Structure formats: structure tokens, C-alpha cells
Amino acid sequence: MTSVSFAAILVAAGHSSRMGSDKLWADLWGRPTWRWSLDTLLAAPGLARLALAVPADAVGRFTDALPADxxxxxxxxGGDARADSVIAGLWALTGAGHDDETIVLVHDAARPALSGDLVRAVATAADRTDGAVVPVVPVVDSLKRVRGERVVGPIEREEVVAAQTPQAARLGALRAAIEEAHAWGRPITD
Incomplete structure (x- = not known):
């Protein structure tokens, strides 16, 4: 089976504000959390190049912790927001010779359970479409709609899914979508 050629952006510039400590550097079975995703992506057939978007003041620390291969x-x-880090990764990939038709997978480094099968499935699906690919999982929790501090009703879980990463799109389309959302002042969470 021929593998699909793709580039990737591993977003690692967050500040772990909800966790209260730097989860990317937490030891997870002998490796920092972010290395699990990096190692999975580097092992994926078809990966041409990977941009690792990190805090500006930690470029050296991340560079020093890269594997030999x-x-x-x-x-x-990276930037203050996830979308800014993705844009930084897209420009780095463009500077490395990737064009607007390159398939780009974007993965959050704080999600270390990335599998090679999921990487292959997302890259393959992206190769078959002109749109974006977003892996999703069913929502199993009970969800409620609120106004202020008051619960006003249920949300039918059959109508929603939880977005996962990596997500994929063509480099040019992804850059254009993020730039348009910025121009309209729309928040981008993934």
C-alpha cells in the first residue's frame, strides 16, 4: 500500500493554563508528553516535514530535546493562540518548499495518545477530498444548555460529536481559512 505524502504541524506553544503546570514537559513513561506525538508522527510513512510550534522562549529547549532522527x-x-501557532507552522512549511496543495496534519502536542493508524487514516482521507478532515468521537456524557448559571435544557448527544486531532487540510486552504477567521474576528479553537 502506497502511503500519502503529507506535512505536519505539532502545536506545543500552549501554556497549560487549565492544568496549572507545564503538561508538555510532564514525564510520561520516560518521555516528555509532547515527544509521544512527535515520535508517532516521525514514524508515520509519508511524513515529509514537521513544524513544531513552541513558545518563543523555549525554542532551544525543544530543539535540544529532539530525537536524533x-x-x-x-x-x-508559536503564537499566543493555537491558530497563531498553526499559521507559524504553515509559514515554516512554505519556507521549506511545501506548496498550497500539500496535505497538512495539525495535532496538539498535549494529546500524547496519537496512533499511527489515525495518522494514516486522516492523511488518506485528506488526500481523497478538497476539504478538511476532522476525526470525531461520539459524545457519551449528558450535555446541558445553560444561560448564565441556570440549566435551561438538554443537548441531544446524538446531534454532537467531539473533535479530535490530528485534523487535516491542504496548506493553502488551511492558511486562507485561518486568515479569513482572523479578519472577521472569529475565535478559532481548532
Missing amino acids: AGRCLVVP
Whole structure:
């Protein structure tokens, strides 16, 4: 089976504000959390290049912690928001010779349980479409709609799914979508 060629952006510029400590550097079975995703992506057939978007003041720390076989990695300063880090990764990939038709997978480094099968499935699905690919899982929790502090009704879980990463799109389409959302002042959470 021929593998699909793709590039990836591993978003690692967050500040772990909800966790209260730097979850990306937490030791997870002998490796920092972010390395699990990086290692999975580097092992994926078809990966041409990976942009690792990190806090500007930590570029050296991340670079020093790369594995020996990380020659395809570009460590770039990310932004304050996830979308800014994705844009930084897209520009780094463009600078490395990738064009608007390159399939780009975007994964959150704080999600270390990435599997090679999911990477392959998302890259393959992206190769078959002109749109974006977003893996989802069913919502199993009971969900409620609120106004202020008051619960006003249920949300039917059959009508919603939870978005996962990696997500994929063509480089040019992804860049255009983020830039348009910024121009309209729309928040981008993934």
C-alpha cells in the first residue's frame, strides 16, 4: 500500500493554563508528553516535514530535546493562540518548499495518545477530498444548555460529536481559512 505524502504541524506553544503546570514537559513513561506525538508522527510513512510550534522562549529547549532522527523537524516560535501557532507552522512549511496543495496534519502536542493508524487514516482521507478532515468521537456524557448559571435544557448527544486531532487540510486552504477567521474576528479553537 502506497502511503500519502503529507506535512505536519505539532502545536506545543500552549501554556497549560487549565492544568496549572507545564503538561508538555510532564514525564510520561520516560518521555516528555509532547515527544509521544512527535515520535508517532516521525514514524508515520509519508511524513515529509514537521513544524513544531513552541513558545518563543523555549525554542532551544525543544530543539535540544529532539530525537536524533528529527532532521525533518522545523522548530518554530508559536503564537499566543493555537491558530497563531498553526499559521507559524504553515509559514515554516512554505519556507521549506511545501506548496498550497500539500496535505497538512495539525495535532496538539498535549494529546500524547496519537496512533499511527489515525495518522494514516486522516492523511488518506485528506488526500481523497478538497476539504478538511476532522476525526470525531461520539459524545457519551449528558450535555446541558445553560444561560448564565441556570440549566435551561438538554443537548441531544446524538446531534454532537467531539473533535479530535490530528485534523487535516491542504496548506493553502488551511492558511486562507485561518486568515479569513482572523479578519472577521472569529475565535478559532481548532
